[in-house]
Amino acid sequence: MRLQVEAGRMILDPFSLKAVRELYAVRFHPTVREFMSNPALIPYRSHVEWAKANLVGSSDLHLWLVRPNARSRAIGFTQLKFNSASRDTAEVGIIFRDPDEHQFSTVVATGVTLYLAFVQFRCTWLTSYVMPSHRRAIAYNLTGGGVIVDSDRPGMIKFEFHRDTATSSDKTYSRVMKRLAGRLTVVDLDARGVK
Numbered sequence: 006m007r008l009q010v011e012a013g014r015m016i017l018d019p020f021s022l023k024a025v026r027e028l029y030a031v032r033f034h035p036t037v038r039e040f041m042s043n044p045a046l047i048p049y050r051s052h053v054e055w056a057k058a059n060l061v062g063s064s065d066l067h068l069w070l071v072r073p074n075a076r077s078r079a080i081g082f083t084q085l086k087f088n089s090a091s092r093d094t095a096e097v098g099i100i101f102r103d104p105d106e107h108q109f110s111t112v113v114a115t116g117v118t119l120y121l122a123f124v125q126f127r128c129t130w131l132t133s134y135v136m137p138s139h140r141r142a143i144a145y146n147l148t149g150g151g152v153i154v155d156s157d158r159p160g161m162i163k164f165e166f167h168r169d170t171a172t173s174s175d176k177t178y179s180r181v182m183k184r185l186a187g188r189l190t191v192v193d194l195d196a197r198g199v200k
Contacts, residue, residue, distance in 0.1 A: 007194040010121070011192075012117050012188065014074045015074070018069060020060050027079040031070075033052075040142070041136075042158070066084065067086075068083070081102060081110065083097070083114050083118040084100075084118075085121065093127070097131045117181070129168050130165060133151060134162070134163055137162055152165050152166075
């Protein structure tokens with residue numbers, strides 16, 4: 006299932022190979038790399054091969070490029086990586102270049118990604134991993150209903166989100182969903198036969 010989302014003017018486009026350069030530009034932007042567990046810059050060709058092997062046709066990893074409008078280049082991406090046999094748990098990732106310039110877009114894209122996880126994919130749990138130096142992401146996870154749990158990744162802080170907590174008690178999520186009421190469109194591109 007490849008879902009495309011329109012949230013007001015913002016677009017969350019499912020990854021396709023034609024957008025591999027945009028993904029590279031976001032993922033390896035200096036303001037992103039500093040907070041990644043592996044900040045090394047890799048050659049573009051290696052990135053293309055990784056995308057072909059891990060993103061194209063994957064049913065376990067869904068990645069959306071975030072654009073402020075249909076004509077803009079990506080300013081970030083969000084992802085859900087399913088990590089349980091029952092598919093009721095996924096790892097969520099929200100990545101934006103120049104985060105100070107895109108705070109509002111980050112909040113909206115996060116709310117939409119939680120909606121996709123909990124409503125469209127019917128996840129019960131989400132996990133999130135954050136570098137200890139990424140203070141903004143830690144604060145955002147905590148205010149969004151995340152609970153710190155023992156991490157299974159050395160050097161990373163792990164958060165867990167339960168569907169009921171994230172959708173009912175998180176004020177940010179509630180505000181985003183209210184603001185998008187009537188302006189949120191989710192299209193299954195596979196069901197429509199879009200390539």
